[in-house]
Amino acid sequence: MGTTTSATTAATDGATTLADVLVPWFRAHARDLPWRRPETTAWGVLVSEIMLQQTPVARVEEPWRAWLERWPRPSAMAAAPASDVLRAWGKLGYPRRALRLHAAAQAIAADHDDVVPADVETLESLPGIGTYTARAVAAFAHGQRVPVVDTNVRRVVARAVHGDAEAGAAAARDLADVEVLLPRETTDAATMSAALMELGATVCVARGPRCADCPILDRCAWQHRGRPAWDGPVRKAQTWAGTDRQVRGRLLDVLRGAPGPVTAAALEAAWLTDPGQRARCLDSLLVDGLVEPLADGRFALPGEAGDVG
DNA sequence: GACGCGTGGAT
């Protein structure tokens, strides 16, 4: 980073746009994340985007490196059993993401010549790739000029453009909101999207925004309005202790930690508080395809026992 | 549109 501001052309009427400020700011201040390096493949970008869904950057860096070293192409991962994929996923959380990435890799290998698609609609047709991830891959891996809207971008737009403290629920209009902020130049458009995300992740954060460090403070609508408090609906607090999520996590942790199939007793020991809840959660893991029952009564990670498809 | 889905660091 630290490159000089390479004459980002201002709008034809001479007005300085948001992109005129944020693109150079990004080039000077962006974190040096491994998936942003120029040698990163589209597959590497896709893997990073899936891992980063609801998971902080700091916890993704090392698993991402190991993942790309082990499975440098979609076909490599496609050939691995799901059990290997789930163990490599480790404790990143939301393991259904790993299963969907596995399925996406198989589809890319089988139907797309092992090349990560560049078309938003095609990307969205793949498992685990939704509105955000499809556009992130199209923009960051393939340089397309498409709006990329995640929770950071929605917060930045809510504040800087709409003058609200928080973004509220995601809406279809979010894409159009951001599209008008993108510069005409395709390459700069992708950088602008990355800049909006970076600003939201490092400066315009949810709690305790560092407005003194903000490059667009002088044109922030929220600032101009005196930074009024959020008066919209309050998000429901996440509960954790005793939830099915916790129980599922415990059960899966037993499977991941074992070298092979485990007994029903081993899973029962993972959650003694409420046997009914434990049974219900194990069943939901079976439904999700995260666990497989064996004929002898034991349980295994999918594909682990050699029972292919 | 609301809900369920893991995990762990920050405050």
Place this chain on the structure above:
DNA sequence: TATCCAAGCGT
């Protein structure tokens, strides 16, 4: 210690 929150997706 408890709560908040983190580059969403599928149902």
